[in-house]
Amino acid sequence: MTRGKGSTGPVWALGTMSGTSLDGVDAAMIRTDGETVIETGPSAYREYTTEETATLRAALGHWPGDDLEAAAHVVHRAHLDVLSRFDGAEVIGFHGQTLAHEPRGRGTHQLGDGAALADALGVPVVWDFRSADVRLGGEGAPLAPFYHFACARSLGAEAPLAFLNLGGVGNLTWIDPRKPGPADEGALLAFDTGPANAPINDLMTERRGMPYDEGGALAARGRVVEGALELFLEEGYFLKVPPKSLDRDDFSLMLDLVRELDDADAAATMTAMSAAAVMRGIEHCPAPPERLLVTGGGRKNPVLMAMLAAGLDCPVEPVEAAGFDGDMLEAQAFAYLAVRVMRGLPTSCPGTTGVRAAVGGGEISRPGAHSRRRIG
Ligand SMILES: Nc1ncnc2c1ncn2[C@@H]1O[C@H](COP(=O)(O)OP(=O)(O)OP(=O)(O)O)[C@@H](O)[C@H]1O
Ligand SMILES: CC(=O)N[C@H]1[C@@H]2OC[C@@H](O2)[C@@H](O)[C@@H]1O[C@H](C)C(=O)O
Structure with a gap:
């Protein structure tokens, strides 16, 4: 400097x-x-x-x-x-x-x-x-949470809100913006929610030779297979009290769970798994967030965003709704x-x-x- x-x-x-x-x-x-x-x-x-x-x-x-x-x-x-x-x-x-x-x-x-x-x-x-x-x-x-705190403060937010990053892995930052600083007790709770895009990308590469499910187009044509989703949610990770974090391939079991499904059902079911992991994560927050601001590439997947909106009690919006660049x-x-x-x-x-x-x-x-x- x-x-x-x-x-x-x-x-x-x-x-x-x-x-x-x-x-x-x-x-x-x-x-x-x-x-x-x-x-x-x-x-x-x-x-x-x-x-x-x-x-x-x-x-x-x-x-x-x-x-x-x-x-x-x-x-x-x-x-x-x-x-x-x-x-x-x-x-x-x-x-x-x-x-x-x-x-x-x-x-x-x-x-x-x-x-x-x-x-x-x-x-x-x-x-x-x-x-x-x-x-x-x-x-x-995750390490972005201190920055999420600064972003929340810049909004003048007065009630708890959360940032969700839907990258390869998903991570959530719950923020109480009334606290003066990010390291103050109770200001932040952050953790990886589970897999987000990485397993869907792996499925697309394996089955379609494509890097990802653009616009959730394949998932939109499939149906969510509840049995596979339930097995996924039995993973101990979701009950673990945060903070907690993941490696990219910690959830490689997701691909095994959809192995027998056709491409569209597999994509729909994996997308539902990523959304359900976030919903389980939100249950760990100290108080319900008043809004969920979504960053990362997954916010461009309308199927994933719709599943989140349907499963949560607060508005689910891309961070652009609050003036940020996701x-x-x-x-x-x-x-x-x-x-x-x-x-x-x-x-x-x-x-x-x-x-x-x-x-x-x-x-x-x-x-x-x-x-x-x-x-x-
Ligand atoms: N238009 C789109 N439709 C569907 N999915 C998309 C779209 N654009 C990006 N994605 C998904 O988002 C992913 C990229 O997200 P991002 O760049 O946030 O991940 P990353 O920064 O590599 O991951 P992490 O945050 O886990 O380190 C792509 O690999 C793809 O799965
Ligand atoms: C070990 C590692 O690189 N973790 C990444 C990864 O990608 C998303 C999620 O898992 C998050 O925990 C973290 O990245 C973001 C940028 C973070 O540290 O906030």
């Missing part, structure tokens, strides 16, 4: 997200002091080629020390490509690509080298956002978190990840420094 040490004024931050859908890299700028979002800036998307997605897919489940050269190259090249399109960023929040996530086991692994990006771009990079939280007993995910909210979140890390502010707390105490997770790499300072 160009500002002097100890400065707390707003800066332009650039954030990236390469999510579990493995479809591409989102990048977006915001101007923030790490608490309030002053304004949003430009954004860009760099799609992975089919070959790049295949390389990343082959790397899923792998840990540092494994041979990940090809996947690391894909992540570096795609991020450099999209980040080079921006001017004026004073700090970059680089999420990397999650390859494996076992917070109660081997840890969490986001592929990518923030130090190399800082050198290549000449801008400080904050990265490895999740490890410090996991080391302190947290789930390491394609870029997560990238903006990592811009926001980068500024918080630079300023020594926490990025997660017991209500969002189950971490023992509020923690600022992330490494800071400055251009040319070739050394990393760990925060948190």
Whole structure:
């Protein structure tokens, strides 16, 4: 950042997200002091080629020390490509690509080298956002909730509301916007609801050679098979008290449950499973949210959105209804978190990840420094 040490004024931050859908890299700028979002800036998307997605897919489940050269190259090249399109960023929040996530086991692994990006771009990079939280007993995910809190405050909301991200995995953030800060007790409850788009995408790839069910067109032609849905809901995960998080493929059983169904019924049933997982999640909230704002690619699936609206007692709307950009909210979140890390502010707390105490997770790499300072 160009500002002097100890400065707390707003800066332009650039954030990236390469999510579990493995479809591409989102990048977006915001101007923030790490608490309030002053304004949003430009954004860009760099799609992975089919070959790049295949390389990343082959790397899923792998840990540092494994041979990940090809996947690391894909992540570096795609991020450099999209980040080079921006001017004026004073700090970059680089999420990397999650390859494996076992917070109660081997840890969490986001592929990518923030130090190399800082050198290549000449801008400080904050990265490895999740490890410090996991080391302190947290789930390491979800991390967007502190940003959701800032968004809720910007709306002037006075009653609890929730953000739902329908990416590869689904995650929910319940917010009490009357609390002064995100780390205050009772301000946030956040967790992964269950699978969202990833298993539907896998079905579409396997059966139709397509990356996803565009507009929910296939699901709209099918019928939901209740028996399969009930078996799905027997999964212990839904009863588990949050915070809790998932790896992309933790629910691979979904594909097995629809194995015998025709394509349309399988798509409809899997879409209903993703919606039902959210409904189960909402039951864990301390109070019913007065509205549910949906971000992530799943908000573009009208079948999924209609199932949610039918099963919940509050309005279910894309975040655009509240003036946000649902394609870029997560990238903006990592811009926001980068500024918080630079300023020594926490990025997660017991209500969002189950971490023992509020923690600022992330490494800071400055251009040319070739050394990393760990925060948190
Ligand atoms: N028009 C559409 N119709 C139906 N589904 C869509 C549409 N557009 C996107 N999607 C779904 O959204 C997915 C992408 O969502 P998103 O970019 O939010 O995921 P992600 O950021 O990779 O995941 P995560 O948040 O889990 O890390 C696509 O893979 C697809 O399944
Ligand atoms: C370990 C990991 O990468 N988790 C992702 C994933 O994708 C959605 C959901 O699972 C969420 O927990 C998280 O991403 C969002 C951006 C988050 O941290 O808020």
